[in-house]
Amino acid sequence: MRRDPKGILEELRSKAEKCTGCGLCKTRANLVFGVGPANAEVMLVGEAPGFWEDQAGIPFVGAAGKNLNALLQEAGLKREEVYITNVVKARPPGNRDPTEEEIAACRPFLQGQISAIGPKLVVALGRIAAGELLGRPVAMSREHGSLVDCNYAGVNFKLFLTYHPAAGIYSGRTKMELQDDFRKLGGILKKLGISSVTKQPQGR
Numbered sequence: 001m002r003r004d005p006k007g008i009l010e011e012l013r014s015k016a017e018k019c020t021g022c023g024l025c026k027t028r029a030n031l032v033f034g035v036g037p038a039n040a041e042v043m044l045v046g047e048a049p050g051f052w053e054d055q056a057g058i059p060f061v062g063a064a065g066k067n068l069n070a071l072l073q074e075a076g077l078k079r080e081e082v083y084i085t086n087v088v089k090a091r092p093p094g095n096r097d098p099t100e101e102e103i104a105a106c107r108p109f110l111q112g113q114i115s116a117i118g119p120k121l122v123v124a125l126g127r128i129a130a131g132e133l134l135g136r137p138v139a140m141s142r143e144h145g146s147l148v149d150c151n152y153a154g155v156n157f158k159l160f161l162t163y164h165p166a167a168g169i170y171s172g173r174t175k176m177e178l179q180d181d182f183r184k185l186g187g188i189l190k191k192l193g194i195s196s197v198t199k200q201p202q203g204r
């Protein structure tokens with residue numbers, strides 16, 4: 001019999017708390033495992049926790065999180081209806097990119113989350129998440145806004161590619177592209193009949 005996703009996620013979280021698979025366990029303040037319903041139809045995957053996430057133990061609560069919350073509204077999604085996590089569950093010091101070794105050490109946790117939740121659609125926030133999920137390098141400037149079929153951890157789902165929400169802080173152009181992508185995502189979710197879509201995307 002299939003065990004309940006909530007139980008599987010709790011078990012995975014407690015394994016991640018004890019994990020010493022890379023050096024980040026020594027420098028992090030808190031594990032940032034993931035947040036959201038275990039039966040979410042939509043999952044968002046970022047890169048790695050930053051300073052505020054490390055302090056709170058919750059993904060996307062700093063400046064990038066503020067941007068993400070506004071973008072979710074553009075797509076007609078409520079934050080509490082989606083499951084949010086990162087490729088890497090502990091903060092890389094100084095917010096540097098996670099290394100290949102750190103990504104590999106955390107892989108079983110992302111695989112376990114996706115296999116427990118079984119999302120219909122996953123949003124890759126930035127090239128690191130997209131690269132991990134697709135198993136190939138992704139140039140987001142060329143591929144953002146696209147929807148592709150993905151199989152990860154033996155689970156088939158639609159993968160929507162977009163920039164990392166932090167990229168919208170530094171570039172006005174990327175901010176507009178992110179807004180356009182999330183409006184497009186709203187339309188895709190409706191077409192796929194994903195029930196967590198709560199309101200029409202706003203016009204500019």
Ligand code: URA
Pocket residue numbers: 046047048049050053058059060061062064065086166
């Ligand atoms: N950037 C990420 O990729 N993830 C977070 O949780 C915060 C910032």
